[in-house]
Amino acid sequence: MTPGFFTTIEILGTFSFAVAGAFAAMENRLDPFGVLILAFATAIGGGTIRDILIGDLPVVWLQSNLTFWVILIGALITLFFGTYLKKFDRMLFYFDAMGLGLFSVIGIQKGMLNGFGPGICVMLGTITGCFGGVLRDVLLNNVPLLFRKEIYALASIIGGVFFLLLLKWGLDTKVATITAIIIVFVTRMVAVRLKLSLPLFYLKKPG
Amino acid sequence: MTPGFFTTIEILGTFSFAVAGAFAAMENRLDPFGVLILAFATAIGGGTIRDILIGDLPVVWLQSNLTFWVILIGALITLFFGTYLKKFDRMLFYFDAMGLGLFSVIGIQKGMLNGFGPGICVMLGTITGCFGGVLRDVLLNNVPLLFRKEIYALASIIGGVFFLLLLKWGLDTKVATITAIIIVFVTRMVAVRLKLSLPLFYLKKPG
Amino acid sequence: MTPGFFTTIEILGTFSFAVAGAFAAMENRLDPFGVLILAFATAIGGGTIRDILIGDLPVVWLQSNLTFWVILIGALITLFFGTYLKKFDRMLFYFDAMGLGLFSVIGIQKGMLNGFGPGICVMLGTITGCFGGVLRDVLLNNVPLLFRKEIYALASIIGGVFFLLLLKWGLDTKVATITAIIIVFVTRMVAVRLKLSLPLFYLKKPG
Numbered sequence: 001m002t003p004g005f006f007t008t009i010e011i012l013g014t015f016s017f018a019v020a021g022a023f024a025a026m027e028n029r030l031d032p033f034g035v036l037i038l039a040f041a042t043a044i045g046g047g048t049i050r051d052i053l054i055g056d057l058p059v060v061w062l063q064s065n066l067t068f069w070v071i072l073i074g075a076l077i078t079l080f081f082g083t084y085l086k087k088f089d090r091m092l093f094y095f096d097a098m099g100l101g102l103f104s105v106i107g108i109q110k111g112m113l114n115g116f117g118p119g120i121c122v123m124l125g126t127i128t129g130c131f132g133g134v135l136r137d138v139l140l141n142n143v144p145l146l147f148r149k150e151i152y153a154l155a156s157i158i159g160g161v162f163f164l165l166l167l168k169w170g171l172d173t174k175v176a177t178i179t180a181i182i183i184v185f186v187t188r189m190v191a192v193r194l195k196l197s198l199p200l201f202y203l204k205k206p207g
Numbered sequence: 208m209t210p211g212f213f214t215t216i217e218i219l220g221t222f223s224f225a226v227a228g229a230f231a232a233m234e235n236r237l238d239p240f241g242v243l244i245l246a247f248a249t250a251i252g253g254g255t256i257r258d259i260l261i262g263d264l265p266v267v268w269l270q271s272n273l274t275f276w277v278i279l280i281g282a283l284i285t286l287f288f289g290t291y292l293k294k295f296d297r298m299l300f301y302f303d304a305m306g307l308g309l310f311s312v313i314g315i316q317k318g319m320l321n322g323f324g325p326g327i328c329v330m331l332g333t334i335t336g337c338f339g340g341v342l343r344d345v346l347l348n349n350v351p352l353l354f355r356k357e358i359y360a361l362a363s364i365i366g367g368v369f370f371l372l373l374l375k376w377g378l379d380t381k382v383a384t385i386t387a388i389i390i391v392f393v394t395r396m397v398a399v400r401l402k403l404s405l406p407l408f409y410l411k412k413p414g
Numbered sequence: 415m416t417p418g419f420f421t422t423i424e425i426l427g428t429f430s431f432a433v434a435g436a437f438a439a440m441e442n443r444l445d446p447f448g449v450l451i452l453a454f455a456t457a458i459g460g461g462t463i464r465d466i467l468i469g470d471l472p473v474v475w476l477q478s479n480l481t482f483w484v485i486l487i488g489a490l491i492t493l494f495f496g497t498y499l500k501k502f503d504r505m506l507f508y509f510d511a512m513g514l515g516l517f518s519v520i521g522i523q524k525g526m527l528n529g530f531g532p533g534i535c536v537m538l539g540t541i542t543g544c545f546g547g548v549l550r551d552v553l554l555n556n557v558p559l560l561f562r563k564e565i566y567a568l569a570s571i572i573g574g575v576f577f578l579l580l581l582k583w584g585l586d587t588k589v590a591t592i593t594a595i596i597i598v599f600v601t602r603m604v605a606v607r608l609k610l611s612l613p614l615f616y617l618k619k620p621g
Binding site for chain 1: 466467468469471528530531533534548552555556557558560561562563567568
């Protein structure tokens with residue numbers, strides 16, 4: 001892959017994940033150390049859970065200074081300029097959607113490198129993209145938003161399935177990656193605009 | 208081991224764990240994706256935590272299509288026929304108790320293969336049998352039921368201790384496994400019938 | 415290292431962590447099995463998370479009978495003599511502060527052995543010292559105290575930074591370790607006496 005393009009998306013995605021974690025922590029009145037932890041947990045939680053399940057240890061971010069600093073800066077900016085940052089809500093949402101797309105593809109590729117089947121690969125992509133948020137919510141003592149939110153995990157799954165199909169149809173990895181990111185991005189955009197959620201299935205109360 | 212017999216129990220146990228997870232998710236009004244996640248977490252959580260602690264990675268279910276499909280089908284059946292499935296409550300309880308027994312034995316055997324002492328082996332059996340439920344409760348933002356429920360973990364421990372004793376007394380692994388499963392099964396049966404719980408120890412309020 | 419001195423601190427630290435976990439469980443009215451689990455989670459949680467992230471598996475305590483028994487005894491004493499033990503509150507607090515210091519240093523040394531940078535090493539020290547408590551709070555369905563408490567993680571970080579500096583200045587590992595433990599100990603002492611907390615940063619409510 002060209003480092004330039006994908007690295008940029010990865011940095012922006014990591015940054016927006018870290019900011020989202022820091023905001024959630026501040027809304028729950030955590031102290032600055034808690035804000036830092038939540039920024040880290042949100043930004044690297046998904047990849048960490050994936051790497052632990054696969055056994056690809058030590059986890060990557062222990063060895064990557066870039067990730068460390070991007071998250072630290074994201075957390076500090078949120079701490080000191082949070083009110084101001086709120087004005088860039090929409091931009092952060094865009095970064096988040098792109099990050100979700102890229103992280104999903106990264107997870108799938110890790111799965112393929114380890115020789116897993118396509119279903120498991122898509123699952124690893126979803127874990128990479130979504131489980132940082134799950135970890136954040138568990139630490140904040142909330143039922144994970146992911147389980148109730150507008151099409152989020154599903155966007156990752158749709159993008160992942162297309163990524164695998166495009167590869168199968170003979171497309172270049174780079175083109176497939178970009179297409180998958182766009183699909184995830186557009187799916188998120190549409191879901192949030194139209195406030196789409198998955199239908200709920202309730203148990204009938206015994207009458 | 209004869210694949211036929213134990214594989215059947217494993218499938219039934221996994222199925223009933225997945226159904227229990229899916230039910231818990233639906234009662235908490237999660238969306239279908241959340242239901243799926245909770246089914247997976249409940250069914251494979253225990254074995255996953257055990258394999259991570261031991262370092263036996265990638266975790267087994269990443270490589271087992273059977274487990275994947277059993278859980279997926281369990282979750283889908285619960286989603287669409289949940290109200291109907293409730294009628295088979297008792298049957299699911301039997302499956303769960305058998306699964307608890309078998310999973311405990313599997314955990315112990317993994318511990319023995321890794322050369323751990325008997326106390327640690329029994330602990331690994333209990334982790335395998337019980338910690339999927341703990342993970343489910345943490346994700347649903349509840350204090351784990353296990354910590355308050357009728358003799359559940361204790362059934363696993365009793366079965367595990369007997370399993371090790373039977374092996375020491377020279378019994379065949381297969382016979383010991385079946386005996387341990389029966390012990391766990393009966394312990395659970397009796398505990399639920401008689402509503403047995405462990406006694407609580409409270410701190411005296413400073414008065 | 416001289417086994418005598420550091421092993422003693424490790425045992426006292428593990429013991430006080432286990433007691434703290436058991437107390438928290440009893441205050442939440444868990445049954446004896448839950449009390450046991452919480453004692454274990456609090457005492458070994460930090461080191462376990464560290465070893466999983468690094469990939470140093472199986473985790474140490476699976477192979478250490480000493481740790482197992484110290485925790486078990488700590489949990490049982492708390493169960494049966496909890497009210498009496500409360501009188502030794504201050505002593506347990508001292509053990510806890512010393513344990514925090516030693517565990518932080520142990521985590522940093524593991525990081526150095528794995529060739530990580532100084533920032534990551536300090537982080538691993540903090541994870542070792544503090545994340546057992548985080549795990550305990552997650553299991554008890556509370557927002558981790560660590561994120562709101564008087565200078566706790568910060569004490570670990572300060573001690574860790576000094577430890578690395580002292581090594582760099584050419585001091586013996588043993589001397590550096592003892593100094594770092596004293597620094598953590600004193601920081602905790604002062605923080606609790608003066609009820610120091612990190613300042614909170616709140617988001618301005620949109621007016």
